[in-house]
Amino acid sequence: MITVEFLGPIQKPILSMEASTLRDVAEVLRQDDEMAQWIDSCAVAVNDTLVSSLDTVLKEGDKVSLLPPVCGG
Amino acid sequence: MITVEFLGPIQKPILSMEASTLRDVAEVLRQDDEMAQWIDSCAVAVNDTLVSSLDTVLKEGDKVSLLPPVCGG
Amino acid sequence: MLELHDGALNVPEILTRWYVQESASNYGAYIPFVGTVRDEDGIEGLSFDVYEPILTSWFDAWVAKAAPLGAKLKMAHSRGDVLLHESSYIAAVFSPKRRVALETIDAFVEDFKASAPIWKYDLRDGQRLYARDRSTAIAGAGLLGSAQ
Amino acid sequence: MLELHDGALNVPEILTRWYVQESASNYGAYIPFVGTVRDEDGIEGLSFDVYEPILTSWFDAWVAKAAPLGAKLKMAHSRGDVLLHESSYIAAVFSPKRRVALETIDAFVEDFKASAPIWKYDLRDGQRLYARDRSTAIAGAGLLGSAQ
Numbered sequence: 001m002i003t004v005e006f007l008g009p010i011q012k013p014i015l016s017m018e019a020s021t022l023r024d025v026a027e028v029l030r031q032d033d034e035m036a037q038w039i040d041s042c043a044v045a046v047n048d049t050l051v052s053s054l055d056t057v058l059k060e061g062d063k064v065s066l067l068p069p070v071c072g073g
Numbered sequence: 074m075i076t077v078e079f080l081g082p083i084q085k086p087i088l089s090m091e092a093s094t095l096r097d098v099a100e101v102l103r104q105d106d107e108m109a110q111w112i113d114s115c116a117v118a119v120n121d122t123l124v125s126s127l128d129t130v131l132k133e134g135d136k137v138s139l140l141p142p143v144c145g146g
Numbered sequence: 147m148l149e150l151h152d153g154a155l156n157v158p159e160i161l162t163r164w165y166v167q168e169s170a171s172n173y174g175a176y177i178p179f180v181g182t183v184r185d186e187d188g189i190e191g192l193s194f195d196v197y198e199p200i201l202t203s204w205f206d207a208w209v210a211k212a213a214p215l216g217a218k219l220k221m222a223h224s225r226g227d228v229l230l231h232e233s234s235y236i237a238a239v240f241s242p243k244r245r246v247a248l249e250t251i252d253a254f255v256e257d258f259k260a261s262a263p264i265w266k267y268d269l270r271d272g273q274r275l276y277a278r279d280r281s282t283a284i285a286g287a288g289l290l291g292s293a294q
Numbered sequence: 295m296l297e298l299h300d301g302a303l304n305v306p307e308i309l310t311r312w313y314v315q316e317s318a319s320n321y322g323a324y325i326p327f328v329g330t331v332r333d334e335d336g337i338e339g340l341s342f343d344v345y346e347p348i349l350t351s352w353f354d355a356w357v358a359k360a361a362p363l364g365a366k367l368k369m370a371h372s373r374g375d376v377l378l379h380e381s382s383y384i385a386a387v388f389s390p391k392r393r394v395a396l397e398t399i400d401a402f403v404e405d406f407k408a409s410a411p412i413w414k415y416d417l418r419d420g421q422r423l424y425a426r427d428r429s430t431a432i433a434g435a436g437l438l439g440s441a442q
Contacts, residue, residue, distance in 0.1 A: 008265030043284035069281035072264030080373030081413030142429035
């Protein structure tokens with residue numbers, strides 16, 4: 001099992017799911033109507049490191065984070 | 074009569090002279106051995122405004138200032 | 147040094163403390179950038195969410211990038227509500243030389259705006275409204291939506 | 295606002311006073327640049343001569359140039375001796391927006407170095423030695439030596 005957490009303004013509780021790569025996570029979230037407005041603008045981190053490939057391998061206990069558009073300052 | 078003052082590190086007292094343009098001032102200062110090390114690196118102001126032409130007209134009481142290379146900060 | 151504060155920053159205290167901290171470090175230039183909440187579009191203030199683990203690694207990467215230039219970075223940011231004319235952000239660079247300092251503060255502040263995991267909300271009528279139209283997708287965003 | 299101080303600047307006092315002065319002016323960005331005397335080449339400190347009339351007109355021209363951008367400028371500089379690790383120069387910009395603030399502080403500080411009528415001396419063995427090799431001729435210099 002891995003967890004998926006939604007940061008900042010995304011009002012969605014943490015998900016737990018089985019996934020061996022980020023592609024599996026993408027498939028689940030693309031089916032999720034709540035995520036439709038967010039999925040194309042979110043960056044993705046695995047264990048707090050930003051990643052850039054859907055082939056990123058996930059292992060038991062990994063944490064995937066979705067980061068919507070930012071505006072600090 | 075106009076006056077010529079030397080700013081910053083130029084150790085030279087104020088001069089008074091007759092001059093109708095800045096060209097007259099240049100002719101005097103080019104003869105001055107003390108000014109040899111400064112004359113090519115100084116900017117010139119008339120009555121505290123920087124000027125860029127030797128044809129600048131001078132009138133009674135005008136103040137010409139020589140500004141050697143600067144380094145504020 | 148990265149500091150997170152609840153609510154508005156005490157700007158005089160922070161600017162002074164950082165200046166004193168580095169007073170014997172032989173830096174020739176100190177440039178803080180202070181960001182203050184503007185009264186515009188009828189907002190009552192701003193509010194911020196900060197995701198600290200990624201903010202810390204983003205900041206640490208900048209510290210490592212600035213070090214070979216001889217520059218040191220410091221940053222403070224607010225969490226939660228910051229009212230009109232209060233300050234929420236200070237970024238600062240110290241460096242021996244002015245060109246490095248001027249170029250580094252510019253690049254650091256711009257990358258902060260583009261990349262730091264902080265979310266801004268407008269405070270209006272007691273509500274906290276995500277400032278989506280002023281927000282920037284982080285480089286590489288959209289990965290999960292893409293058909294790779 | 296242009297301030298000249300005898301000896302070193304009280305940096306916390308000045309940064310705080312300027313911040314408080316503009317606290318209700320609705321600027322979003324405040325960037326001070328602080329210049330501090332470095333311990334290098336065995337100097338004991340620096341010393342400065344300032345020619346105030348032309349410095350004032352140089353500064354006023356910058357204020358006029360910044361105004362259409364919505365930016366406000368402030369500056370403080372020392373006269374006389376400033377010892378190691380003390381500060382002699384603060385330039386600051388306030389502006390509604392960060393890009394204007396970042397670009398203005400850079401251009402303002404660089405033009406200051408190239409044009410402001412201030413002369414720097416190294417303090418060594420109780421002597422005051424003109425720092426000619428670090429000084430810059432003002433644009434248009436050499437007029438009187440040229441054969442026009």
